[in-house]
Amino acid sequence: MTNQSSVEKPKDLVVSPPPQINGTMSKTRVMTYTFAALMIITIITAVIWWPVMTPTADQMNTFAEAGITGFIAMPLGAILLVNALIAVGVAVLSDFAIGKAAADSEVNTMSAAVFGLIVTLCYSLGLPGMARAVEVMPLHVLSAPGCFIFIALTSFIGLVGFKKLQGMTGRKYLNPAAAAKFIVLLPFLFSTFLIKEHWAPYADGGLSMPQLAGVVDKEMFGMYLQGCYGNPGIMNHPSAESLMLLTKFHGWPGGASSVAVIIVGVALILLLRNYFKWKITATYFGSVAIMSLIMTGIYGGDPMTRLIFELFIGSSIFLGFFMATDPATTPYTRTGQIIFGVGLGVLTVLIQVYMNFFGGALLALLIMNLTVPFLDRIGIHKPFGR
Amino acid sequence: MPYEHIKEVKDQARITPIEIFPDPKTAIVILNQHSGKPLAPLVAVDDSVAIGQKIADSKERISSPVHSPISGKIVKIGNIYNHCLETFTEAIYIENDGKKTKDNTLSPISESELQKTKPADLLNIIHEAGIIGLGGAGFPTHIKLAPPAEFPIKNLVVNATEGEPYDTADERLLIEKTANLLRGVNVIKKILGNPKVTIATKVSKAEAIPKLNEVFGNEPDTTVVAGHFKYQQGDASVLQKALFGYETPPTKRSYEMGCIVQNVATINAIANAVFEGEPLISRVVAFNGEIAQPKNLLVKIGTPISDIFSQNNIDMNDVRQVVVGGVMMGHAIPTTEAPVTKRSSSIIPFSESNYKKEQKQTACIHCSKCISACPVKLHPILIYDAIMKPDMEKVEKLWNKDCIGCGTCSYVCPSRIPLASTIMASR
Helix, strand or coil: CCHHHHHHCCCCCCCCCCCCCCCCCCHHHHHHHHHHHHHHHHHHHHHHHCCCEECCHHHHHHHHHCCCCCCCCEEHHHHHHHHHHHHHHHHHHHHHHHHHHCCCCCCCHHHHHHHHHHHHHCCCECCCHHHHHCCCHHHHHHCCCHHHHHHHHHHHHHHHHHHHHHHHCCCCCCCHHHHHHHHHHHHHHHHHCECHHHHHHHCCCCCCHHHCCCCCCHHHHHHHHHHHCCCCCCCCCCCHHHHHHCCCCCECHHHCCHHHHHHHHHHHHHHHHHHCCHHHHHHHHHHHHHHHHHHHHHHCCCHHHHHHHHHHCHHHHHHHHHHCCCHHHCCCCHHHHHHHHHHHHHHHHHHHHHCCECCHHHHHHHHHHHCHHHHHHHCCCCCCCC | CCCCCCCCCCCCHHHCCEEECCCCCEEEEECCCCCCCCCEECCCCCCEECECCEEEECCCCCCCCEECCCCEEEEEEEEEEECCCCEEEEEEEEEECCCCCECCCCCCCCHHHHHHCCHHHHHHHHHHCCCECCCCCCCEHHHHCCCCCCCCCCEEEEEECCCCCCCCHHHHHHHHCHHHHHHHHHHHHHHHCCCEEEEEEECCCCCHHHHHHHHHCCCCCEEEEEECCCHHHHCHHHHHHHHHCCCCCCCCCHHHHCEEEEEHHHHHHHHHHHHHCCCCCEEEEEECCCCCCCEEEEEECCCEHHHHHHHCCCCHHHEEEEEECCCCCCEECCCCCCECCCCCCEEEEEECCCCCCCCCCCCCCCCCHHHHHCCCCCCHHHHHHHHHCCCHHHHHHCCHHHCCCCCHHHHHCCCCCCHHHHHHHCC
8 A cells, every 4th residue: 555545545435336327317307397398388378368358247247147246357367377376386385394394204396386287287267158057156166266265275185185195105096186176176076077067058958978979060069169168259269179279268277278288298208208107198098089989989970079079178188198197196017007098098088978077087097096006016027038 | 128328428538548557566456356256365474476476266166366466575464345345355465576577377378279279278277367257247257168068159249338338448458459359259269169259349439340340350250240239238138139139038147048248358358368378467447437537547456546546646535436347337435445356347436526416315206217227127116115115025026136237227216216226235
């Protein structure tokens, strides 16, 4: 040993297990990218929805005549942005508070913020054109100021109950945003999920989905959608296709523009590659498409009408990209993810057809979430050479 | 199957010629540098030794002797940190007398004698020269080159992929010692009964490829494959899949598939031993990492790593971590007093500011990236969970023993979970 080296000997070299380098992708980065993607969708929807006033002047009069007060007229886009602020704020603050209070809980601001935006984007908003045919009170949930309270509640219950408490069990079974929305809005099922009333003007007691393409052809469906999204200034949308693909004016803010979701979603997949469970997205949309064609085979009618409805309804397009792929509540293995995506697609269509449950993807997701521990077991593949 | 890309940091090192590093004042030769049975010293304190003199050996079959890299006097036999075993083990300290007296026990043969020499004699030279797998595994080469007779060897693969992202020692050998490598390959061919030769290298080794084509291009039954190999394909079985398409079952050895994979540095050492009578007392070490001038050094085995730092004027106050043997599979050493061993393919210092950013381990986010990235199709996170439980029955059911320790799962983990090291430790 040379004297020189003993003089220069460092006090403590860091010893750590191999490998000594890491890839560039960290949890924070994954979450930041996802947050950015969701933020873009939020802004696009806010812009699209800005011209829409809720309630419309017409509706305000109706409410006033009925002696109902408490509604404030706001641009729908503004309501969405306030919602986003509330949901993200509640989630981040709750996460921070829990992190401070419980020693073993890690503060994960970015993850909480992503959760807040997902809550916002899957929270149905807006007054359907058929509002007059619907009970008025539950509409508080769909519009300001009622939605502000409910979204805060959803965000809080979701973060505390389904993200943190569920996380303590070592495994999250249910998608926190989906589960929270389901629990909080269960009392308002008829105005938020089951929207049979949409169809009231077209048939006694409403049309049920099996007949979607049978009784209702594409033209009529388009007319219906226009009426449904019947807000001043947006009646010039010509077709069912453009409404489903480009701009919807109520429902899940995350799915307001299917095209925007697809572009942002695909960009995020390209950015995150295998850190994003894209196999679920691919198999989900694939099976939804096949299922809707099967339904057309059974009930007849125009296959396109049913296809664009099942694929591009706000809940379907947003959930397929951003909720069904939530890493914590989906399978680990490739086979598991494929079965999960197919199961989700099949269930979604079945629920929407046979339960009149628009936004059935949400319920389908919660059901499929419960199968994940099982899918993880059957998805184990044999290693190299065995 | 797509393999995870791991960014290489070689631009400087790969174009820097091999430089001969001066002999140490004191050489510390670790006894157990190979994987196999432990050695016992053949010398005692105060004994004088010559360059290349065998100083420790074992009668056990799976073992490989060590030799004195310098001439001088034994001053101490004591423990020193051995990065191969990640613990302190016995070593012989030799003080350099500067006389450079040589031991000539190992008798070389000339190239013209090669075809007349019996494989057993060649294996004996390789054994006596202390040659082990220099790619990192450290398995005695004379055992590896003597597979059971019922398994004829059809393919010899020269593993010139050197996927470790900071390592360049093999690449420099490919460029500077190409002819010597051909001599080494000829020795192995003679031993194994003329198998086909495949030299597998990466397209990124731009300077080496023309040299290989020039030297090996006209050899019979020899192919130079310059592929877009990823780091993970540097593993012998994963490489065989890339070259020949088959997957070697983890229960079988390569020779059972009729194939032997040899590392470049090992082949170079074989040529030196057989034709020059030089036992394995030096090797090329890539000195790369966060240093101003990355180098490739021909270092005597037993040279204290601190010598390399001091002679390159590196202030140890700036160094927070020293990795030996590659950043993916090598080990971070606790002290630079530790010497260079046969398995020290590289020495890579990292500074305070850049050392492993975002190292804090956090909870798994279930992204399943480790599963899609594993080159041997394991489920790293599931094995890790089972180890943590612990549920060792499940750990085995998930084939934890099949892990090749490449480290890709830990590398890709966004939550920085030490998957690879935990799984390797459970084997």
